[in-house]
Amino acid sequence: MRRSAIVDRPIDAASLMAEVSGAECGAVSLFVGTVRDTNDGRSVDAIDYTAYTVMAEAELERILDEAEERFGVKSLVVEHRIGALAIGDASVAIAAAHAHREPALDSVRYVIDEIKKRVPIWKMEHYSDGTREWVDPAGVRAEADVSG
Amino acid sequence: MRRSAIVDRPIDAASLMAEVSGAECGAVSLFVGTVRDTNDGRSVDAIDYTAYTVMAEAELERILDEAEERFGVKSLVVEHRIGALAIGDASVAIAAAHAHREPALDSVRYVIDEIKKRVPIWKMEHYSDGTREWVDPAGVRAEADVSG
Amino acid sequence: MPVVTVQLFASYADLVGSSMLDVPLAHGDTVGDLLDTIRSLPSASGLPPISRVAVNRAFAGVDTPLSSTDEIAIIPPVAGG
Amino acid sequence: MPVVTVQLFASYADLVGSSMLDVPLAHGDTVGDLLDTIRSLPSASGLPPISRVAVNRAFAGVDTPLSSTDEIAIIPPVAGG
Numbered sequence: 285m286r287r288s289a290i291v292d293r294p295i296d297a298a299s300l301m302a303e304v305s306g307a308e309c310g311a312v313s314l315f316v317g318t319v320r321d322t323n324d325g326r327s328v329d330a331i332d333y334t335a336y337t338v339m340a341e342a343e344l345e346r347i348l349d350e351a352e353e354r355f356g357v358k359s360l361v362v363e364h365r366i367g368a369l370a371i372g373d374a375s376v377a378i379a380a381a382h383a384h385r386e387p388a389l390d391s392v393r394y395v396i397d398e399i400k401k402r403v404p405i406w407k408m409e410h411y412s413d414g415t416r417e418w419v420d421p422a423g424v425r426a427e428a429d430v431s432g
Numbered sequence: 433m434r435r436s437a438i439v440d441r442p443i444d445a446a447s448l449m450a451e452v453s454g455a456e457c458g459a460v461s462l463f464v465g466t467v468r469d470t471n472d473g474r475s476v477d478a479i480d481y482t483a484y485t486v487m488a489e490a491e492l493e494r495i496l497d498e499a500e501e502r503f504g505v506k507s508l509v510v511e512h513r514i515g516a517l518a519i520g521d522a523s524v525a526i527a528a529a530h531a532h533r534e535p536a537l538d539s540v541r542y543v544i545d546e547i548k549k550r551v552p553i554w555k556m557e558h559y560s561d562g563t564r565e566w567v568d569p570a571g572v573r574a575e576a577d578v579s580g
Numbered sequence: 581m582p583v584v585t586v587q588l589f590a591s592y593a594d595l596v597g598s599s600m601l602d603v604p605l606a607h608g609d610t611v612g613d614l615l616d617t618i619r620s621l622p623s624a625s626g627l628p629p630i631s632r633v634a635v636n637r638a639f640a641g642v643d644t645p646l647s648s649t650d651e652i653a654i655i656p657p658v659a660g661g
Numbered sequence: 662m663p664v665v666t667v668q669l670f671a672s673y674a675d676l677v678g679s680s681m682l683d684v685p686l687a688h689g690d691t692v693g694d695l696l697d698t699i700r701s702l703p704s705a706s707g708l709p710p711i712s713r714v715a716v717n718r719a720f721a722g723v724d725t726p727l728s729s730t731d732e733i734a735i736i737p738p739v740a741g742g
């Protein structure tokens with residue numbers, strides 16, 4: 285089972301685990317990214333995720349190709365959610381299974397690291413003080429001119 | 433939430449994830465080890481896990497101490513199951529949560545790696561040909577004199 | 581001169597006030613040429629230095645040649661995960 | 662001479678045919694001395710070379726001194742996970 289998707293509904297991590305699991309796999313690894321209530325010391329109420337969806341899907345597929353090539357992992361599923369997310373909601377989930385633990389662990393880490401670098405997805409954080417901002421993980425925040 | 437346990441009932445990985453998750457954590461990592469249907473090319477029907485339970489529990493606690501010290505992860509739960517397990521059953525599950533992904537991923541990997549090295553748990557594999565053996569991961573199998 | 585429609589997202593779309601930007605494209609223009617042209621457009625004056633361009637749904641280097649049928653997007657710093 | 666009861670598990674228990682092994686312990690004996698004594702016992706002749714000993718539920722080096730009240734176990738190669 286290999287699958288990637290940009291979704292606009294809640295992510296069911298348990299279902300991703302079930303998708304990759306099989307009698308030949310002794311190791312299942314899962315990573316879930318969730319919306320935190322604070323970022324850089326600011327209190328966050330919610331996040332809007334937006335994507336260049338067709339490219340994000342293509343980029344996710346390329347990342348899965350690379351993970352399979354590097355780690356020999358064929359059971360690998362990733363979903364990234366877009367839209368309005370609340371605190372605690374899962375924004376991304378990656379599940380991998382393999383006969384042995386190292387490839388399962390390595391491939392999950394590879395996929396989340398690459399998503400952070402290159403999948404065209406953006407998030408606007410809504411802060412408790414009423415402001416909002418596009419997040420730039422490089423540290424240079426682009427003040428949104430839509431704040432209000 | 434920090435907890436370790438040797439259990440003799442099924443492991444509920446989703447419940448471990450829920451235990452470690454919190455609004456301040458943006459990353460949850462989970463590893464589940466399951467019983468495979470083959471090992472070293474031999475067809476496996478089932479596995480009995482046994483432990484030096486009081487020491488295994490103490491060793492798991494020491495491993496969690498070390499993971500917290502090394503990676504700053506306070507939300508870390510591990511369960512290892514003992515008894516008679518069937519193909520696909522989870523033998524071990526480790527869940528970690530942190531504000532950021534690296535400590536969550538690193539601590540899960542550390543805990544499973546250390547479990548494999550030093551927690552006094554053993555497994556007897558039951559093969560489809562009717563034989564059974566204590567597994568020695570170092571590769572030197574101790575032929576069980578209880579086979580039959 | 582043909583015009584290509586460049587897709588904008590997130591902060592770039594907010595800064596320009598649109599999710600599309602029409603950019604004149606000369607025959608033989610590369611991604612680098614396109615970026616030079618964008619910098620000269622009054623409508624794009626609010627954009628920060630652009631680091632990444634996608635052509636046909638994949639990142640493309642500055643030497644990549646462009647045609648008017650390409651799907652082109654400029655990509656703000658990504659923040660998925 | 663006092664005797665300590667050494668706990669056996671898994672393959673070691675099967676090889677000895679018991680989950681306990683009574684081992685004479687001299688005053689001042691260390692883990693290393695205990696292992697030498699075990700090797701000399703006919704009842705333990707089936708055991709492979711022992712790599713690890715636990716004293717009071719933690720791994721202990723060969724120089725660790727023992728007392729008759731210690732909880733002692735010899736640990737076969739572990740296979741958890």
